[in-house]
Amino acid sequence: MVTDLIQIRRLGEKKQGENERFRRHLKRHNFPELRFRRVAEEMESNIDCRACANCCKVAETDVTKRDVARLARYLGLTPDQFVDQYTTSSAFEQKEPILRRRDTGCIFLEGNDCSIYEARPDTCRDFPHLIRGAGSFESRMWQMVDRATYCPIVYNSLEEFKELVKFK
Ligand code: SF4
Ligand code: SF4
Known part of the structure; x- marks a missing residue:
């Protein structure tokens, strides 16, 4: 799990194209949302937002x-x-x-x-609207490619989502 914000930014930007492809992949397939929710919940419980506060700084x-x-x-x-x-x-x-x-x-x-x-x-x-938020999980994924460049919960969740569905 990556939590260093400089690394998150570097990796999130490097993977923007890949994450965009992944977002489209999710849209084409009807994966059960519950599995993603569990990953995101686990990530939220393992990352200390009070030590980060990056969304309050950049968004x-x-x-x-x-x-x-x-x-x-x-x-x-x-x-x-x-x-x-x-x-x-x-x-x-x-x-x-x-x-x-x-x-x-x-x-x-x-x-x-x-x-x-x-x-x-x-x-x-x-925030970061992976588990909760307006609209469907799929519609909220539109914003996750950008959020993966500054939010450790989103970056790490997307990486686990990809493993979960064996995305290449
Ligand atoms: S962005 Fe929201 S949570 Fe963060 S400091 Fe402002 S009001 Fe508070
Ligand atoms: S950027 Fe993500 S990990 Fe950091 S405080 Fe906001 S929601 Fe929590």
């Missing part, structure tokens, strides 16, 4: 209306105040606003800790 975090309401309540703000102070538009013109960022990552990241952990957005709760 954009979109916030839904429900997130805004919960976070505003948590911080003692109105939803409009929360949106003004803590969100911005995504460079990718997604519909949802995203959390503001600093050079070090998400505005709520302090060291490797989330300062709003109990009220964090749903997408943070479900």
